[in-house]
Amino acid sequence: MSDSPATAVQFLDARGERVSSAASERFSEYADEVTVELLQSFYRDMLVTRRFDEAAAALQRQGQLALWVPSVGQEGGQVGAARATKRQDWIFPAYRELVMARVRGVDPLQLIDMLRGNTHGTWDWQSTHFHQYTLVIGAQSLHGTGFAMGLALDGKASTGNRETDAAVLTCFGDGATSEGATSEAFVFATSYQAPVVFFCQNNGWAISVPTSTQTRTPLAVRAAGFGLDSVRIDGNDAIAGYAVTRALLDKARVGDGPGFIESMTYRIGAHTSSDDPTKYRSSDEVDEWGARDPITRVRLRLEAESVDDEFFADVDAEAADTAADLRARISQRPLPTAESMFAHVYSEPHPVMAAESEWLRQYEANLAGES
Amino acid sequence: MxxxxxxxxxxxxxxxxxxxxxxxxxxxxxxxxxxxxxxxxxxxxxxxxxxxxxxxxxxxxxxxxxxxxxxxxxxxxxxxxxxxxxxxxxxxxxxxxxxxxxxxxxxxxxxxxxxxxxxxxxxxxxxxxxxxxxxxxxxxxxxxxxxxxxxxxxxxxxxxxxxxxxxxxxxxxxxxxxxxxxxxxxxPVDPSNSGLPLHAARVVREGTQGTLVGHGAMVGVMLQAAELAAADDVSLEVIDLRSISPIDFAPIISSVEKTGRLVVVQEAPSFVSVGSEIAAQVSERAFYSLQAPVIRVGGFDVPFPPAKLEGLHVPDADRVLDAVERSLGY
Known part of the structure; x- marks a missing residue:
């Protein structure tokens, strides 16, 4: 069954050993691109993000955030996939792609703005190529597909040039595979051979509902049935994330068809700061996955490669600085103005926006005058 | 273009x-x-x-x-x-x-x-x-x-x-x-001149005693009703909404200020409808001009019936004229 999409590709095991199998053979050329230097960048992205993640969770408990969505445990597949994108590629995230956001240069305080209730998301999608979060589960799978269709129509993809053609990486979780939009995206992507790769982080749980309620067949097998080039990976292995995403993006970008990656991982924390995971899953399960931590294994590999302590100290310092920066800046984020409610509902002038904005302005002015 | x-x-x-x-x-x-x-x-x-x-x-x-x-x-x-x-x-x-x-x-x-x-x-x-x-x-x-x-x-x-x-x-x-x-x-189509912006309503028939407003296929029904009313010496103004969001209220308000009466015509069920919004806003903006409540004529609040019954469901000129008569009765 080495050819089955249900066999997970792994290049770095939980002990930090480089491994290979029949399933991984197809991707070994890309895995070989992961130099010690690149692996160090993976480590930096993951560790800095985890410290930021933990700091944000603590700030949520202090009332600084309405909600926090942790990525702890899922950093491996994310960093590999994001580092596999080329500059011209685009990412359509769901809302748990914290490492990917960092890799694409999003200011993490802009993610914070959204979860603090200041905005619905304001990072610069045009320069980062990292789209806004989409909270209606699976809806972005169609946006990413349509966007990929557009890249091909525009001659920015599917020309056969692996260096310059662009592709789209569209993210969602295991729960999203039950949404109609996700299946529809698979249909559109394969029908038009759109340059898109779907990156499904199967973290075992859709809030409190296990993956077994979403599917009784491996998601990678289901996706293959749509005609997607479908691969399951060890989602806690950054090298597998990198190699497989690179391979499938390169295939998709030149017009040879879309792909699907089922990244087998685990959400160590809660779904969000609003739920208590001890109510629906065992601590044994959490411990079992904790032993497969994506950061630990990269560190073990780097140590085996004789990376010096100075590097690890430097990453620790950057992580501490990033968390400190978050704590320092979080309470100084600009509040939205009343006018901003009306300013961007439409791109072009709209009489109702003008009237309601003016009404509110006068109402507030009158209240101020009365007090 | x-x-x-x-x-x-x-x-x-x-x-x-x-x-x-x-x-x-x-x-x-x-x-x-x-x-x-x-x-x-x-x-x-x-x-x-x-x-x-x-x-x-x-x-x-x-x-x-x-x-x-x-x-x-x-x-x-x-x-x-x-x-x-x-x-x-x-x-x-x-x-x-x-x-x-x-x-x-x-x-x-x-x-x-x-x-x-x-x-x-x-x-x-x-x-x-x-x-x-x-x-x-x-x-x-x-x-x-x-x-x-x-x-x-x-x-x-x-x-x-x-x-x-x-x-x-x-x-x-x-x-x-x-x-x-x-x-x-x-x-007719004039390919050299659009005539009106996208979101403007249009007065398609002038009148003095009442205003009919609606959109789409109801414009023809309203014009037919106005023609029949004219034969009875009742002068109705007809406005084609053209735009449902936003609604161009200026010509509707002007017309109501002139006629004092408004009947809103639509195919959709009237409950929480475009016609409801027009009735509410005209009541807010032209209260002292109204001689009668705004009356809505619409589909019934039922699932669209089988085709053999659609003649009863979709407003026709008679249903519009019935509403005009009620409005004139105030």
Whole structure:
């Protein structure tokens, strides 16, 4: 069954050993691109993000955030996939792609703005190529597909040039595979051979509902049935994330068809700061996955490669600085103005926006005058 | 915009076709997508000939999924295109409801203005053609309730030709409701002058004793009612809304200030409808001009009935005149 999409590709095991199998053979050329230097960048992205993640969770408990969505445990597949994108590629995230956001240069305080209730998301999608979060589960799978269709129509993809053609990486979780939009995206992507790769982080749980309620067949097998080039990976292995995403993006970008990656991982924390995971899953399960931590294994590999302590100290310092920066800046984020409610509902002038904005302005002015 | 040679009289369906052709010739970012719109040219032939003229890259059949059509159109708009989606029938739009109301309508606001959403959704709508279930509905109020969308409905060939082009040129999402029972109604089209902006209402018949306002296929019904009333020496003004969101209230208020009476006519059920909104706003803005309450004439608050009963359900001139008589009785 080495050819089955249900066999997970792994290049770095939980002990930090480089491994290979029949399933991984197809991707070994890309895995070989992961130099010690690149692996160090993976480590930096993951560790800095985890410290930021933990700091944000603590700030949520202090009332600084309405909600926090942790990525702890899922950093491996994310960093590999994001580092596999080329500059011209685009990412359509769901809302748990914290490492990917960092890799694409999003200011993490802009993610914070959204979860603090200041905005619905304001990072610069045009320069980062990292789209806004989409909270209606699976809806972005169609946006990413349509966007990929557009890249091909525009001659920015599917020309056969692996260096310059662009592709789209569209993210969602295991729960999203039950949404109609996700299946529809698979249909559109394969029908038009759109340059898109779907990156499904199967973290075992859709809030409190296990993956077994979403599917009784491996998601990678289901996706293959749509005609997607479908691969399951060890989602806690950054090298597998990198190699497989690179391979499938390169295939998709030149017009040879879309792909699907089922990244087998685990959400160590809660779904969000609003739920208590001890109510629906065992601590044994959490411990079992904790032993497969994506950061630990990269560190073990780097140590085996004789990376010096100075590097690890430097990453620790950057992580501490990033968390400190978050704590320092979080309470100084600009509040939205009343006018901003009306300013961007439409791109072009709209009489109702003008009237309601003016009404509110006068109402507030009158209240101020009365007090 | 390019000027096409058009016949003196054009049915609405062909006027939309001509408008789509003009928009596609003007801007190669305009795409047409939907079910059966390519080789077949659409079940109402609105896109006939366009695939042959502009090619399969710009005019293409989609998989059978309204959610997929709207969702992928959003992605295409994000990539810089101006997709025009055809929803085959009014009652089939609801699988795409999430993408329209939660995604399409909100993208520009979510992106703080950094992302335009120039998507047009064409929807043949309304009864009066003896159709089976889901093929005769008027769902515009669902969408009018959603900020971020613009909603229009032409009632003449001239407006159909121009409004589809203006909808495509808009950087906001526009839902373009086509009164399907008037598709084959002919009228003149002036390809050199649109006449009115996209969101302007139009006084289509002047009168002094009462005002009728409505959109789409109801414009013809209102004009017929006004003609019958004139024979009884009752002078009615008729206003074609043209735009359902936003609504151009100025000509409606002016008319009510003159006539003192307003009857709103629509095919959709009256409960929480476009007509309800007009009644509420006219009451707020022209209270002292009103000689009678605003009266709504609409479909009953029932699922659209089987075709043999649609003559009772969809307002006709007699139902409109009954409302006029009630209004004049105050």
């Amino acid at each position: 390019s000027t096409q040679q058009l016949p003196a009289q054009l049915p609405i369906a062909k006027a939309i076709n001509a408008g789509l052709r003009a928009a596609m010739a003007d801007d190669d970012k305009v795409l047409l997508m939907g079910e059966d719109i390519g080789t077949l040219g659409g079940v109402f032939t609105v896109t006939a000939g366009l695939e042959a003229e502009f090619g399969e890259r710009r005019v293409f059949d989609t998989p059978l999924s309204e959610d997929g059509i709207i969702g992928s159109a959003i992605g295409l708009a994000m990539a810089g295109f101006r997709p025009v989606c055809e929803i085959q029938f009014d009652g089939f739009i609801f699988p795409g409801f999430d993408q329209i109301t939660s995604q399409l309508a909100k993208q520009t606001n979510r992106h703080v203005g950094s992302m335009a959403m120039p998507v047009v959704i064409r929807v043949p709508y309304g009864g009066g053609i003896g159709a089976i279930e889901h093929h005769q509905e008027s769902p515009e109020a669902y969408f009018a309730h959603t900020p971020g969308l613009r909603i229009v409905s032409p009632s003449t060939a001239h407006d159909a030709y121009w409004m589809i082009q203006e909808a495509i040129a808009s950087n906001d999402p526009v839902m373009f409701f086509e009164p399907k029972r008037r598709y084959w109604q002919k009228g």
